[in-house]
Amino acid sequence: MKYRTIGSAPDRRREVSVLALGTMLFGSVTDEKTSFAVLDRYVEAGGTFVDTSDNYAFWTDDGQGGQSEELLGRWRRSRGVGDEIVIATKLGARPLAPGTGYVDNAEGLSAKVIRESAERSRERLGVDRLDLLYAHIEDHAVPLEETVTGFADLVAEGTVGLLGVSNHAVWRVERARSLAAAAGLPGYEVLQYEHSYLRSRTDVPGDLFPDGSLAAAGPDLLGYLRAEPALTLVAYSPLLKGTYARPERPLLPGYDHPGTPARLAALREVARDTGATVNQVVLAWQLGGEPPVIPLVGVSSVAQLEENLAAVDLELTTEQRGRLDEAH
Structure with a gap:
C-alpha cells in the first residue's frame, strides 16, 4: 500500500492509504459477514481510509439510513480498531422522514443539524471524534456562514478532525472556504466528487443535480x-x-457521447499492454495523475477488492498515460 497526507493543520492532518474503501451498501445489500471480510482484507493490505455516510443506505428499506455507520461500529468493536483507521462520514443528505428522499426532503446543513447529525454518527460508529466529516450536498436554504460556523464549532470542540465537502458547485466551495479563512476558522480541505477516466457531459440531468x-x-x-x-x-x-469491466452494460447517461469510444479504445489498448484489467488501469491513471486523486472504490466481495488493490502498484509509463490523456 502507498499513503498520502490529507489536511494541512499539524494537529488534524492525517496519513491515509491512496485507495479508499466505500461502504455504502455494507450492512444492507452487502451482508455483515461479507462486509467484515472485505474490511478485514482491506486493513490487512494496509488500507486505512474508509468512507461512509449517515444516509447510507436509506433507499434499500425506505428508511433514513445509518446501516453502514452501524456496521462499521460493530466491526470496529469486534476487531479492536482504533484511530489507525481513518473513517470519513457525511451529513446533510439524510431524509428527514422514512419513505422520503434526499433531493426534496434532506436534513440540510443548518448548525443544529450539523451538531445533532454528527453526534448520531459518532454514536453509530462508536467514536469520540469523527476523523473527516463532509457536507454531503448543497443546502440553499441555510446561509453559508451558518454552515461554515457549524462545522468549525465541532472542530474547535474536538469532536471532528478534518472537514470536507461533496457535490457542491465550485463557487460555493470557494465561498465557504473564503468565509472560514476570513474568520480564522477551519474550512473544507477534502473534496469528494464523482470522477473517472471517461469524461462526463455536464448537460445531462440526474437525481441529485x-x-x-x-x-x-x-x-x-x-x-x-x-x-x-x-x-x-x-x-x-x-x-x-x-x-469498464462489462462492455455489454449500457453506458451511464452522462458518459454516452461521441468522445467516449476513443477513450474506451485507448483504455483497452493500455490494459493489453500492461497485462492489467481495465479497472486497474483506470485506478492507476487516477492515482498517478495531476492532480493526484484518491479513488474511492465500492466492492461487494473480497475478489473485487483484490483486483482494485493491485492497481496501487501499477505504474503507467509516460507514453501510456499520454495515450490515455490525449484520446478524445
Missing part, C-alpha cells in the same frame, strides 16, 4: 484543485458501477 451541472468532476473543479494543491480530491464511482 437536475441540470446536470455537477454530474462529475469537470474542468472547473480540476482547475481549482491544481490552483489549490493543499486540497485533496476523493473520487467516488471511479469504475462507473462496472461500466
Whole structure:
C-alpha cells in the first residue's frame, strides 16, 4: 500500500492509504459477514481510509439510513480498531422522514443539524471524534456562514478532525472556504466528487443535480484543485458501477457521447499492454495523475477488492498515460 497526507493543520492532518474503501451498501445489500471480510482484507493490505455516510443506505428499506455507520461500529468493536483507521462520514443528505428522499426532503446543513447529525454518527460508529466529516450536498436554504460556523464549532470542540465537502458547485466551495479563512476558522480541505477516466457531459440531468451541472468532476473543479494543491480530491464511482469491466452494460447517461469510444479504445489498448484489467488501469491513471486523486472504490466481495488493490502498484509509463490523456 502507498499513503498520502490529507489536511494541512499539524494537529488534524492525517496519513491515509491512496485507495479508499466505500461502504455504502455494507450492512444492507452487502451482508455483515461479507462486509467484515472485505474490511478485514482491506486493513490487512494496509488500507486505512474508509468512507461512509449517515444516509447510507436509506433507499434499500425506505428508511433514513445509518446501516453502514452501524456496521462499521460493530466491526470496529469486534476487531479492536482504533484511530489507525481513518473513517470519513457525511451529513446533510439524510431524509428527514422514512419513505422520503434526499433531493426534496434532506436534513440540510443548518448548525443544529450539523451538531445533532454528527453526534448520531459518532454514536453509530462508536467514536469520540469523527476523523473527516463532509457536507454531503448543497443546502440553499441555510446561509453559508451558518454552515461554515457549524462545522468549525465541532472542530474547535474536538469532536471532528478534518472537514470536507461533496457535490457542491465550485463557487460555493470557494465561498465557504473564503468565509472560514476570513474568520480564522477551519474550512473544507477534502473534496469528494464523482470522477473517472471517461469524461462526463455536464448537460445531462440526474437525481441529485437536475441540470446536470455537477454530474462529475469537470474542468472547473480540476482547475481549482491544481490552483489549490493543499486540497485533496476523493473520487467516488471511479469504475462507473462496472461500466469498464462489462462492455455489454449500457453506458451511464452522462458518459454516452461521441468522445467516449476513443477513450474506451485507448483504455483497452493500455490494459493489453500492461497485462492489467481495465479497472486497474483506470485506478492507476487516477492515482498517478495531476492532480493526484484518491479513488474511492465500492466492492461487494473480497475478489473485487483484490483486483482494485493491485492497481496501487501499477505504474503507467509516460507514453501510456499520454495515450490515455490525449484520446478524445
